[in-house]
Amino acid sequence: GKDEQLPEGKAMRQVINFVDGHPQTIEQKVKIILNHFVNKTARTVGGKGRGMVVVRSRIHCVLFQQEMVKQMRAMSLPYSVLVAFSGTVSMQPIGSRQLAIGNMSGVQGGTSGIREVTETILNRENGLPQMVSIADGFKDPRYRILIVSSKFQTGFDEPLLQAMFVDKRLSGVQCVQTLSRLNRTCTGKTETFVLDFVNETEGVVESFQPFYTSTELSGETDPNKLYDLETKIRGFNLFTKYMVDEFCRMFYSERYSDEMLQPPLNQVVAKWKEID
Numbered sequence: 001g002k003d004e005q006l007p008e009g010k011a012m013r014q015v016i017n018f019v020d021g022h023p024q025t026i027e028q029k030v031k032i033i034l035n036h037f038v039n040k041t042a043r044t045v046g047g048k049g050r051g052m053v054v055v056r057s058r059i060h061c062v063l064f065q066q067e068m069v070k071q072m073r074a075m076s077l078p079y080s081v082l083v084a085f086s087g088t089v090s091m092q093p094i095g096s097r098q099l100a101i102g103n104m105s106g107v108q109g110g111t112s113g114i115r116e117v118t119e120t121i122l123n124r125e126n127g128l129p130q131m132v133s134i135a136d137g138f139k140d141p142r143y144r145i146l147i148v149s150s151k152f153q154t155g156f157d158e159p160l161l162q163a164m165f166v167d168k169r170l171s172g173v174q175c176v177q178t179l180s181r182l183n184r185t186c187t188g189k190t191e192t193f194v195l196d197f198v199n200e201t202e203g204v205v206e207s208f209q210p211f212y213t214s215t216e217l218s219g220e221t222d223p224n225k226l227y228d229l230e231t232k233i234r235g236f237n238l239f240t241k242y243m244v245d246e247f248c249r250m251f252y253s254e255r256y257s258d259e260m261l262q263p264p265l266n267q268v269v270a271k272w273k274e275i276d
Helices: 008-021 023-039 041-047 058-074 119-125 172-182 201-211 223-234 241-251 258-275
Strands: 050-055 080-084 089-094 097-102 115-117 143-148 161-167 193-196
Touching (some): 023 041, 023 050, 023 143, 023 161, 041 161, 058 080, 058 119, 161 172
Parallel strands (some): 050 161, 080 143
Antiparallel strands (some): 089 115
16 A cells, blocks of 8 residues: 655654653653752752752653652662652553553553552652652652652742753743742752753743833843933832842841741832822
8 A cells, every 4th residue: 555644743743752752862861850960959959959850741750750760779869759740640561661651541450561650659669658748758858859740830839949850841821830930939049940951942031021011121231221220210219228128138037938028019019009
């Protein structure tokens, strides 16, 4: 018979999916992630820095977790990795490896060598005590990296999270919410880091743009622009030098939480609304 040709877009997706899920691809990405984490991230936040790996699917959660556990053990690291995903992923043993094949309707664990795994099963097998949540386990020094696909991309506040390793297309609100997981302050945390395997800088900037009411400083490097803007802002008489000094004192003091910084900001917003 004649050779069938797939539509170009569909064929490209097939190739990309094959490459992205290939054991060698994941092995190399995990090696890059661990190299940076061990040499950089783990030393941040007073030696407590945590990392999050964001992958494109629940199946990739399992594949990355298995490879990362393997490499971390080979490196004899004193800490390991947790994984978070919803539902069940089915695993098909192939030789010495297990291949994640997704949900298979009607397939029971153990049938034809297929094993169904959940986040709970994988984390318990990796030493997470029973009844300990993933969020609490991530605070334990024994677990320094968390692999996710959708869970924990929003509403997860872990101040020790210093680095994010992204292997998933992000755009719009999802991009902002995911990367903002890094934006939680704590003592000793002076910087954050993102290693992105798939997204372009322009796309990330575009996702954040709707959340800024002004792009006046976009692309500017001239410090005089900052002074001009400062003068313009001060002209509205929204705050005093004393208020700024007090805010800075609170900001740099360990005695004040982020929530305690909100009232002075609310005062400025209220004044702005009066003249707006």
